[in-house]
Amino acid sequence: MEEIRRAVFLDRDGVINEIIYHQDIGVIDSPFTPEQFHLMDGAAWAIQEINRIGLLAIVVTNQPGIAKGHLSKRVLDLITEKMIKELALGGACLDDIYMCLHHPKGSGNGSGDQRYVMDCSCRKPKPGLLIEAAKKHQINLAASYMIGDSITDIQAGASVGCTTFLIGHPKCDLCRIMEKSGVRPDFIVPSLLEAVKVIKYQENLKNSFQGSSSEQLCLSEIFIDDNFYAHENPLSIERKFC
Secondary structure, eight states: OOBOOEEEEEETTTBBBBOOTTTTTTTHHHHSSSGGBOOOTHHHHHHHHOOOOOOOOEEEOOTTHHHHHHHHHHHHHHHHHHHHHHHHTTTTOOOOEEEEBBSSTSSSSSSSSGGGGGGGGTTTTTTHHHHHHHHTTOOOOOGEEEEESSHHHHHHHTTTTTEEESSSSSSSSSHHHHHHHHHOOOOEEESSSHHHHHHHHHHHHHHTTTTTTSSSEEEEEEEOOTTOOOEEEEEEEEOOOO
16 A cells, blocks of 8 residues: 655745746736746745655646746746756755646637636646645645645645645735635745744644654744734744653
């Protein structure tokens, strides 16, 4: 029988890399060229920590730019190659990458690749990408994590039982929209780096209750306020789990 594994599912834009303001068309969107792709500060370190604690690091991302006519499949592949290379330079490794290339409306004027203009089962908030990854890698979704910066990321993760992290701020406009929509992440964090700190904390707690003897773990205390916002105590404490 194959081992059941656990994963950290990662949205791409706004989590791993910076979102771009495209002045020529007046929109904030994904990078359309490799030159526009830049890792977020701390992203490589965070993914390296996911690797280190033994969880799979898997990207699940909506990339409708081809359907909208913003870029070609070849350019998207070059952007992906740059992401993998830059993360590797930072000591980080992605275990897999899943992309939904579809969009139900495309560009609206027919300029996009019409092969990808459709309703599908993989575009978040539907959980198709996560389910596909779970089948391939034997992942226990209910014991896994989803980190994203949009409502659709939280909906996709929550629908399959993942612990969800929204990258944002509890007073952001997105949070007010989620409140009206009845969508609430398990945690709200300011960055991927902070999300991984919470995951490490939780994983250490789980391990401590599974028979670890006198191992000493230096952990920063994590506080969760009434808005489910996770932040660290500025004073690092040492705990001993017996």
